[in-house]
Amino acid sequence: MRKAPVLLIGLAVIVFLLFNALFIVDEREKAMVLQFGQVKAVKEEPGLAVKVPFIQNVVYYDARIQGLETSALEVTPLDDRRLIVDAFARWRISDVEQFRRAVGVGGMTAAAQRLEAILNANVREALGSVRSETVLSADRVGLMNTIQDAATVEARALGIEIIDVRLKRADLPEQNLEATLQRMKSEREREAADERARGNEAAQRVRAQADRTAIEIVSEAERDANIINGEADAERNRILAEAFTADEEFFAFLRSMEAYRSSLKGDNTTLMVEPDSEFFDYLRSPNTGGNQSADE
Known part of the structure; x- marks a missing residue:
């Protein structure tokens, strides 16, 4: 009967010693075994580890980032x-x-x-x-x-x-x-002014080139127009000369008709000439009494 309490006490002592001798290392930790302040062991792998009870103690450090x-x-x-x-x-x-x-x-x-x-x-x-x-x-x-x-x-x-x-x-x-914002603003304004100045300079060059090109085109066009007008006048004169040579009387009649149309154009045109003037030669007709009417 007396052996039972002794056994229980002994078992309790063993459990107590084991409890103080064993420790668990978590996977998120690192453990250091110290004995009187001196490092005796380092446990970095997770699991169960052993230390000397009462003499050694364990310090844990976080192994995570x-x-x-x-x-x-x-x-x-x-x-x-x-x-x-x-x-x-x-x-x-x-x-x-x-x-x-x-x-x-x-x-x-x-x-x-x-x-x-x-x-x-x-x-x-x-x-x-x-x-x-x-x-x-x-x-x-x-x-x-x-x-x-x-x-x-x-x-x-x-x-x-x-x-x-x-x-x-x-x-x-x-x-x-x-102050820094104001300085940055001033720098940006200066850069913008420089860009505008360069843009205006480029625009002036483009406008000058365009004006010069326009003048050249207009000059060439006027030159070509004068050449064409001259050629047309020459061709007209040639045709008129051929017409005059072919029928002088008809040519004189045609020119007189053109002169009548130019002179008598308009509602209030007044023309004062002598009755026997050569200007009205083609208006007088011996069959209609044109000479007599003109004389009268």
Whole structure:
């Protein structure tokens, strides 16, 4: 009867010892076994592990990728235009022992603070070596790669691997924003004025060329017209000469008819000539008494 309580006590002691000797490593964690503050083992694989109860203790660290947002940082690029910059980094623990030696009992919080200081220093150095236009442009991948490379080297001393660095925001301070906008506006207005001046110059060249071309075309047309008119006059004179040679009397009659039509044109035309004038030779007819009427 007395052996039963002893067995129960012994079983309880064994269970208690096993409970304190065994620990579980989650797949999202890394475990470090410490003995009097000294690192005795590192467990990175998930599963069940063993430690010496009461003498050794286990410290867990998050093995997942962490995010770090830096506070707003004021930097001065090469052109002395101050900028407000925010950076974002993704990191994780790569060497648990080195991480423990570097940050001590501060853990993840102390690591984030030291990593932010490293990032800020490298952001200042990288952005201070270029002009503000490069920082404000959308294509600043090169700057981010430079910051990441420099920060990665320093972060190794903390047992940290930096996976990525991004510049979230790069803006002008409020007090400089209005002046910068006015300067940008003035620059754009000057560029627009230059473009308009170049456009007016080009338009004047086009108009001058068009005017010169028009003058040349009109001159050529007038020359051709004069040539054609001259040829037409010559042809008319030739025809008239042939007609006069063929029938002189008919030609004289035709010219007299044209003279009558030109002289007696209009409602109020008055013509004063002598009755026996040769102008009315073809109006007088010996059969109709034309001479007698003209004399009268």
